[in-house]
Amino acid sequence: MLLPVLLVLSAAPVVGSSPGVLTPPLIGSPSDAALRFANSRATELGVANGSKLSVERTLSTRLGPVVYLQQTIDGLPVWGARVIVSFDDQQRVVRTSSTAKSFTAARTAALISAPEALVIAAKEIDGAWLQTSGQPFGGASKRAFFIDGELHAGWLTFVPTLKNSESWHVAVDATNGSVLWVRNLAWSSNAAKAYASSPGGNNGGVGVTPTIDVELTHLDGGFLRGDRIRAFNCCPTANCQPDAGPMRATGQSQTFGGEIINFDVAICAQVQRATNDPSLHASGDYVYAPVDPPNTPRPSINNPADYDEFAEVHAYYHVNKAYDAVRALSSGPVAQANTVPLFSMRDTAAGGDLPAVWVNVSDSDLNSAMPNMQGVYVSDTLSRTENAMYLARENMEYLLLPPQVLASDALVIYQGAKADFAYDGPVLWHEFGHGVIHSTSDWATIVTFDAYSANNESSALNESMADVIAIMTGNDPIVGVYVGQRMEPVQDAIRNAENQEKCPDVLWGQQHQDSQHFTGAVWEARKQFLGSDDGATYDAAVYAALVQFPMNVNFASAGDLIIDSVVRAFPNVSDAQAKMEAVFTARGVKNCSKALDITNSLSVNRTYFGIPGSAFAEVNSGVSIPGPFQFKIQLPRGAKSVTLHAQGFGGGGGGGSRLELLAALDRRVTFTKNASALTNDATWRVVPTSAQGVITGKLDVDAPCGSAIYLAIANTSQRDRELYEVGFEYEEADGECPVVDAGVELDAGVNPVLLDAADVSLGDKAEGCNCSTVSPFGAFALVAFALRRRRSRR
Missing domain, CATH: 2.60.120 (Jelly Rolls)
Structure with missing residues (x-):
């Protein structure tokens, strides 16, 4: 199978100008001003003749508006081609970056249709879900892709599978039907009661740590569908009825080798259960009792933890809490004066809906599926997964999905064997953080090369900045205390920004592990810039940097953007530059020896x-x-x-x-x-x-x-x-x-530390916050190392 994803770029991003005031104040709206400015410097920014720039999105930050300009060719958006123009509070351009594509030819006539592209894409996905006709479910949207110096029309496709933890997208060249790349867009968390953060570690827990009174906001009424997000539960039986059997999914599945398999398997029923309707919930509010952990090895209607309403309410509350926190970070006087909106999750366009928060999720037990007399693979049971993740759904013009597959972006939150991931607020904030990234800078997944190494720094930065959003939401460096102490291997927390990690010894070539020195640097620097608002100005500066990350961002360029934003946010701190540089250099974010x-x-x-x-x-x-x-x-x-x-x-x-x-x-x-x-x-x-x-x-x-x-x-x-x-x-x-x-x-930059030894191998790499498949070497899951805090190194 082809692996993700875009164009390999050098360690230094394509930045058109150094930071600093580049223009006098520009007139007009930020989007109009940015477009005029970029068009006047099209050659400098790498925008080739024959292509155009159009306004993709304008974002508000505390330091000034940031405008994304999309490169297009014959009306097609060029994948991964964006110019970013950043303004200060006087609407002067202070930074630009560009990943626009220069090309020798453009072939924009599509020779294959969207359904044909979907058939090609489905052959790349093991377990692609097909209709009974053999046509794959899924969606497709036309783009232009950069191929060998040319721009080709192509189809960005979405191929659903039976696994709720997968969000496969495949790029297909529409001029010849070739597959360009395959990418799993999964990043592995009114009156009511909730935990302030989570039930806590082993000294706390459900029934020990008290809940607090909270008010659910942004609701339309009745069920947990608001004006920004919607929440779902997942029932082991149809509509959670005790005398009903499980919901079922039927159809065909195509293996990576091309074999077609007919299936009939149990799935959990996607429903909204939590309600303040007194005819359905006697108290007439959203107060429910927490129920965790489950007491059966598989999800069951006899186990209330597998479909409890508290998980639904708790997740809705905490995702909205993070949503409010990020919107506050995006607030700025100039942006508001120009009616630039505060942060919002992206519009999923045709066929989509509000972003979803889906709790108590379980998967079909495909491992137990056996063929019946007709050769149909049948499974009547569900399986648990220790995971929480953010699934991105790209906008699609052509879309046909099975009922269980969400057409919107979603936080998919599983009920684990020993802990419900929906009960851990910072895990939810982390997964929402991936949504923030996908809704703003949404950089590419690429390999960063320097003179001595090659590594997927882009994915590590995605994990790091999701952690940063979580720790800024809770003003706490620790993520995942509740689930971390209740899953194998037992750990104090999933991750902790209060660490001493440095490059190169922190690096494993695995995105969760490789993120930790960057997160540690952001947190360490934050403690020097708490100011009079307990870090709110610093956090807003970090958010302003985040939305300026270019498509080819890496550790060093991300560090430079954060340093620059913090220096701009603290003009009265004369040594702000020196303080920030010292922290990021000592951690090896910059100038790592490798x-x-x-x-x-x-x-x-x-x-x-x-x-x-x-x-x-x-x-x-x-x-x-x-x-x-x-x-x-x-x-x-x-x-x-x-x-x-x-x-x-x-x-x-x-x-x-x-x-x-x-x-x-x-x-x-x-x-x-x-x-x-x-x-x-x-x-x-x-x-x-x-x-x-x-x-x-x-x-x-x-x-x-x-x-x-x-x-x-x-x-x-x-x-x-x-x-x-x-x-x-x-x-x-x-x-x-x-x-x-x-x-x-x-x-310089080397700080060797002995790592915990492991006597068994890890699972094969899988996208998501905390998941794996089993390798032939053993069942040492990815979580055993990907999210582990090495306790000996605190």
């Missing part, structure tokens, strides 16, 4: 090491793509060989692998990217062997006494590679060495 010294920790393996493949990275097939950092070993007695050992699939077949171990002496291996070509200057290289999940690579070297060797594990496959329990050992060089001083100073 070389981790493991000399003193050779006995401890790295738990996980993820490396992008050429399909995701959009480089030529077969090139050597590095991981998120390189390894450094000091060699006081020299070395004649270095051996890599790891677990994972090498992907080569016949005992080989699609990996490469590269090395250089007393310097990092340098990678040079030119368009889709990628080369390196390694001195030594070897292809490791792979047998029964064990990867070994012995590299013969000639390292003299007192030298240091730098090692890069590279991926030569189209597919991403995931290695586990990664370690090195070396053979000392023959002969004697003079006595040398062992006190060698580490590279």
